[in-house]
Amino acid sequence: MRERLFALLGGVVSLLLVLMILTPLGQPRPPETSLPTSVDRGDAGLLALGRWLSGQGVSTASHRAPLTELPDGRGHLLVMSVPGKAELGAEEARALRAWVEGGNHLAVFGAFASAPHWRQLSAGNVETALQRLELELTNAPPLRPEESGADDSSLILTPARRHPLVAGVDRVHVPGPAAPPPSPNAAFGGHPSLALLEQDGAPALWWLARGRGTVIVSAYTGLFSHGALAEADNARFAANLVNGLLSAKGRVIFDDYRFGLEQGYDPEAFYGDPRLHVTLLFIAAFWVLYAVG
Numbered sequence: 001m002r003e004r005l006f007a008l009l010g011g012v013v014s015l016l017l018v019l020m021i022l023t024p025l026g027q028p029r030p031p032e033t034s035l036p037t038s039v040d041r042g043d044a045g046l047l048a049l050g051r052w053l054s055g056q057g058v059s060t061a062s063h064r065a066p067l068t069e070l071p072d073g074r075g076h077l078l079v080m081s082v083p084g085k086a087e088l089g090a091e092e093a094r095a096l097r098a099w100v101e102g103g104n105h106l107a108v109f110g111a112f113a114s115a116p117h118w119r120q121l122s123a124g125n126v127e128t129a130l131q132r133l134e135l136e137l138t139n140a141p142p143l144r145p146e147e148s149g150a151d152d153s154s155l156i157l158t159p160a161r162r163h164p165l166v167a168g169v170d171r172v173h174v175p176g177p178a179a180p181p182p183s184p185n186a187a188f189g190g191h192p193s194l195a196l197l198e199q200d201g202a203p204a205l206w207w208l209a210r211g212r213g214t215v216i217v218s219a220y221t222g223l224f225s226h227g228a229l230a231e232a233d234n235a236r237f238a239a240n241l242v243n244g245l246l247s248a249k250g251r252v253i254f255d256d257y258r259f260g261l262e263q264g265y266d267p268e269a270f271y272g273d274p275r276l277h278v279t280l281l282f283i284a285a286f287w288v289l290y291a292v293g
Contacts, residue, residue, distance in 0.1 A: 033118050036081040036109070036225060037261055038062045038254035043175070043227035044116055046079070046254060049238065052229070058242055059251040064263045067092040067099075067255070074103030074212070075247020081109045081221050082129040083122035084258030093132035101211025105245040112137070112219040113204070115177040118259070135208070135217060154178065155220075156232065157197040157204050165207065165216075165240045166196050173231035174199075175222045214245060 034042025038050040039062065050060045063070070063078070068091060070078070078096075082088065088096075100106050110126040111119050130136060155174040159166040181202040195203035196216075208215040222228050224238050242252060 033121060034226075035085075035118050035121075035259045036116075036221065037256040037259050039256065039261070041226070044118055044222055044225050046225060048226050048229055049224045050252075050254065052235075053242065053252055056239075058246070059249075061251050061253045062256045062261065063253050064257050064261045066095075066257060068095040070095065070099050070104075071251070071253070073249065075105075075245075075250030076253055077105045077107060077242065077245050077250065078253045078255060079107050079109075079224075080255040080258060081111075082126055082258070083111065083119070083124045084255075085121055085123060085260045086258050087124040088129045088132055088258075090132055093129075097133060097210070100213035100215060103212040104250075105214045105216070106133075106210075107216040107218075107241060108133075108135075109218045109221040109223060111221050113179045113181050114174070114219075114221045115179070116221050130217070133215075135215065137217075155180075155199055157199050157220075160195040160198040160203060163194065163196055163207070165244050166237065167240060169233040169237045169240065171232040172197055172205075172223060172237055173228050173234055174204075174220045175225065175227045178220060181219050216241065 034040055034044035036044050036046055038046050038060070041047050050062075053060050061071075066089075067078075070076075078099075096106065108130070110130065111122075112126055127137070154176045155178045157172040157174060159169055181199050181204040183202065193206045193208045195205070196207050197203075197205035197218075204220060205216065205218045208217065223234055228234050229238065246252065
């Protein structure tokens with residue numbers, strides 16, 4: 001009888017251990033600085049954008065590998081914020097240029113005139129990243145927003161011309177800290193380009209043709225972040241980009257690798273996998289039945 005009681009007690013302890021594993025007491029702490037990734041829930045995060053697009057039937061993907069491993073095919077749209085924690089290398093830049101020229105699209109949100117909090121964690125600078133993509137901004141001296149009066153105040157961008165990508169868009173909200181655009185004469189040398197959005201007459205977001213693809217370059221980051229997506233006509237502008245650029249089989253791809261996310265172990269996915277729950281509960285139940293006899 002005594003042995004049976006100890007066996008039953010052991011079974012109960014085992015069951016409690018399984019339950020502790022399934023509901024860990026220490027959840028991962030959110031990062032102190034919100035990052036522009038598709039899994040970040042903070043002000044700078046793009047989780048809401050990804051979920052909204054998925055809810056509209058748009059295929060999305062979190063890219064967690066170097067840009068030399070971009071998916072094949074045409075009609076995809078890569079969303080990138082620069083500078084990132086991982087600097088854009090020359091090999092990655094060559095692969096990305098070829099990918100776009102082959103019929104894909106790139107939306108680059110550069111911290112030219114924005115001073116997001118994540119910038120302090122970044123490697124390199126916006127100018128170097130765009131130079132490697134052969135997208136050098138001309139007639140605009142290098143701008144350091146944190147040194148040029150950028151504060152927590154937001155800005156409003158307005159359409160610079162009539163264009164399908166800004167149809168129905170009257171105002172686009174830019175979250176602070178932000179400074180005025182680099183220069184009223186800023187342009188991209190060597191490539192056909194159109195200013196789509198401006199701030200007080202100075203261009204702030206451009207459309208560029210690259211081979212069979214398209215590049216959208218913004219002087220500001222965070223236009224589609226949690227802190228801005230629901231403001232003004234930002235969501236409408238995001239929808240225009242997706243509807244205007246994506247092919248029927250294309251995907252919106254978030255360059256999460258730029259901010260430290262890599263393929264591998266994902267604690268949330270591991271603990272959230274129902275197969276783990278079923279397996280551990282089955283083992284625990286079997287042990288209790290065995291202990292009871």
